[in-house]
Amino acid sequence: MPEPKPAPPATPGPGTAAGAPSAPSAPSASGTRHPHGALVVLLLSSTLGIMSSTILMPVLELIRTDLEISATRAGTLLTVNGLTVAVVSPLTGWLVDRVGVRGPMFAGLLLYGLAGGAGLVTDDYTLLLAGRVVFGIGAATAFSATTVALLNGYRGADRDRVMGWRTAATGLGGVLWPILGGALGAISWQAPFAVYLVGIPVGAAALFLFGSSGPARSGPVGERPAEVTTLRAAVAAQPALLGVFALSGVYMVLTYGLLVFLPQRLAELGVHDPAAVSVHVAAVTGTSALVGVAYARLRRVLGVNALLRTAAVLWTAAFLLLGLADARAALVAAAVLVGAGGGVWLTSLTVLVGALTPAPVMGRASSVSSTMVFVGQFLSPLALGPLMAATSISVGHLVLAGGAGALALVLSFVRFPTAQNSPGQEEPAGGTSPYRR
Template identity: 50%
Template sequence: MSNVRGRQEESSLDPDTAPAPRPAVLAVLLFCSTLTVMAGTLLVPVLGPMREDLAIDSTAAGLVLTAHGLSIAVAGPLAGRLMDRFGLRLPLACGLLLYAGAGGAGLVTTSFTALLVSRFLFGAGAAAVFTGTTVALLTLYRGAGRDRIVGWRSTAISLGGIAWPLFGGALGAVSWHSPFAVYLVGLPAGVAVLVLLPRRLPPSPVTTGASGGTAVMLRSPRLLRLYATSLTSSLLLYVLAVFVPQRLAELGVERPLLVALYTMTTSLSGSVAGLCYAKARARLGYPSLLRTAAAAWVLALLVAATVGQAAPLLAAPALFGAGMGIAVPALTVLIGENAPPDGRARATSLSGSAAFTGQFLSPLLFGPLAAATSIRTAFLVAAALAAIVLFGITQRRFGNE
């Protein structure tokens, strides 16, 4: 009964009269939002040393980078269901603690199997972090203010994609184990959520979706198209994350810090796009924004496939990051607006499941392809897939213009 009362209390505030959250709440939620991108990007600079020390091939090393995606895909709907039923605060804090404990286990693991198991556990915590932070921001902010906040969230995620790989690259000079220490930031973040996040949140506004459970969402053509776009964008992003370092090695660039700079380029362009998102949204409809993002992905992957020098290769992560900086906030809001009124957390968790499934599948699909042909061929195939996404967006409505 206490859990039911807690949920009723969260829904008791009038969404039009609820006070604006304290700046500290926004700061904590934006910081925690960066932890999901840190989940994989932190380790990119040490993939090479890790692969050599553990005696694994590039596909297995890619799984270390993306294994958490599978557990997020599995655990995400459960996290969403718990949050829809019991509220956000406690599940989010528990997720942050699991994030820290399982993520930090990489400091002491010495076998590939143990490391992979810890990454799967880590993903369960990351699922709660992704869902909780996204739903909290969508619930606490409305209208034009929400467009601004989701743009800031995209920028925060991108800036995290700059800072965390730099930490990883710097700590990677000590050993490939050292970057795992950064995951321990989940501990103070969890405490901050318990202290600062309001016990009661405004109810979700009326949405275009019908009330119902997960099965209803999976039968919604519009939500399915949004999930498919999210899955594919993440799959393509991790094609760059996994194979750009290997392409750089072919071009003679192998120092972890230099590799981190290429990863940083994706995030830097994404952060700029996120800051411009609110103004772009005021002028353009969601379909136009998504078409622009998909076109940037096509160009990015074509550049990665065709250039033969390290310097112009920078354009590939820059273009792709700009596309992600536009697509992530647009997809976030569209999924929230099309969710059933009583299932926003579940709808959001399914978007996380889609995105992180794409991350997990990326090395499994493109690793064997690159091994059988070449890294350039893998990039060309990825560019063709991005072109299919672009064509699909032009044919289907993803929101109101």
Template identity: 40%
Template sequence: MAPSTTHGRELWVIVAAATLTVMAGAIVAPVVPQIQRELGVSGTAAGLIITTHGGVIVLASPLVGALVDRVGPRRPFVGGLVVYGLGGGAGFVVDGFGPLLASRVVLGVGTAAVYTAVTVLIYDLYEGQAMERALGYRSSANSLGAAVWPLVGGAAGVVAWNVPFGIYLVALPLGLVAVATVPETRSTPDGTSEAGGSAGSRASLSTRLAATLATFRDRPGLPLVYLLAFGANALLYVVVVFYPQFLPRVGVSSSLAISLYLAANGAAGGVAAVGYDRLVDRAARSTLVLVALVCWTVGFALAAVVETRAGAVVPVVLLGLGVGLVFPSTFAWVETFAPAEKTGQFSSYIASFGYTGQFLSPLLFGPLVPLVGVRGVFGAAAGVAGVGALGLGVWAWRRASAVADA
């Protein structure tokens, strides 16, 4: 199917599905203490309800990517929504920690399928500015979901600890809508995938690995994009994990007030992402990422020194604006750099590297807390972002000089 340059009903189904990937963890985060009390488990065990699906996404995404390349994105998308709804919604009826944890594994598989299929559907259905707009909407939905879903989960948790799990069931009717609205994009007349083929399915692991490494060698921009995805998610989770620990120091202690600061972070990212196609029409993608890195550097630096509740809003807004510029850029760069027949495989690595960054963020920055305090963590994050901005700035300057001398 030829890519479309207009936005139809399928776009809104895709955007709605995109926010479910954020909901996977965000909707139940507010009730983790309740789960701990009601099921009689330790805080560490209860925390696995948040982290388990992310670990599964890291492992499952490359497999999903290969499947998408073989059969096209539509069937993994619809199937992923069903698996997501059943895995997530199972928490509404289970009454033991073991079954609950198993349901989170199923949820992770569904989330991995939806995440990668959404990306490839946008690549296949849209082109040019329409694709940039769709990627921006997708990232905006993620950012706004990060702001809204914790509030929804917290409100549902007032009824009972397991009520937020019932919200996952919304994926099932969304899957039915997807069947009716999202078209096949890669089928050939004989019913086989243009990208897959039986030869691809028979290729040995070593052959596929060699082909992947050859692609990275021939297209050196790809590993840098994955590094950017890893770093962006690691820095995002510095906000998610450590900003709530910092806010009581400036007089913000209620869970509702803290959630509003995090909501401001998500809202700022959503605003930046929704206008991404217009921004990228006026500035190079690398320039937008450089602006984002500068926003992160300044935002984290301000967080390290701010002393007032009002002042603490500015860092989260700056950090959110950076997220809204970087995330659609990573997706767009992969579409540019990856082989056309392997966009499923290479877009799946965004999920793997991104969720790895989220998982490792507290492990990388947490040990600094006893040494330099939470403010020191923000200072270190500012340094990381600053190094990234400097490296990208030098690269852009050298590239401009080379073009001028040519």
């Protein structure tokens, strides 16, 4: 894949290597540009999304026991924030398209830290649930701003690399946060809530590093075609976006089919220690991180469509292992396969959103994708819980294996457009990116 041509007349920042993706930076009102630390903030913010649930997974059984609640109610503490994200994401995406990324990112991260940390001071289930709803609003706002900053800030091969790095950062967070949650869980089940407070300093850094940029545009007025200004028009121009949105929901249904029920599956095998549970969760996210580092190269070799099919095949094998094997080693192997498939899948779908969506509606398109991800997260335990309760966790995983296999078959006949001149993938002549140096 050829490197995208830089947009004239931008001047390279100090220390920027030729051909290397540069940190997102936006012109401020004074015309100055932000330092490369903005990319660090974006990648760190990306890890907070997976932290929202995984840091509590190692103590989920302790919460259920201490509060004397059902497994479904305990699982809802992990997923209600996802439902909130699903509901409010369209609004946060619209907001980012209207005002830019700086303000929403700061406000979202601040709310994330304050509402997430509230679990430190209450052991009332209703208050915990309400705090998770407010927490979800903050997460949705920060997630929309971060995604738009990355997608509108990079093009072509640069975008592939940066989105791969984002997956790697998310996966690394998925390794470190649950391990930290398991370690803090040895103190009390409330202690892991303290980690959410990290959103406050990250939000402050975003406020400092990002300038007052307005909504993204595809190029200077007079040098661009009439802009697409509604999501409906974007979908009409690229109906494949509907398929991307649908596959975003499938991702979480399958992934949470493992994650939510993994503690119970391990308990059946005699494993109850939160730290031991966290290692299995980390196997999913750690593998996803490794895939993210290699994503740009994988896409060059295989292409997006082949990568999506490969992910579905990996999930099929993973759930067959979960359904048929009883050894802990098999559960670790299944977690690795789920992580590899997830790293390829979610990165590819995010890249497709960027390739198929014009910059002025990127926030709304990415927010719909986020909505579908978190709808899948919320529905996964609600749909699979009764099935597994009526049969067994193994039977539920075999059902998921059948679903993933059917998905692989469908994807063998489906091709998503990935041309480099798709709207939003390359900058038009004379266009400038509001976040690149």
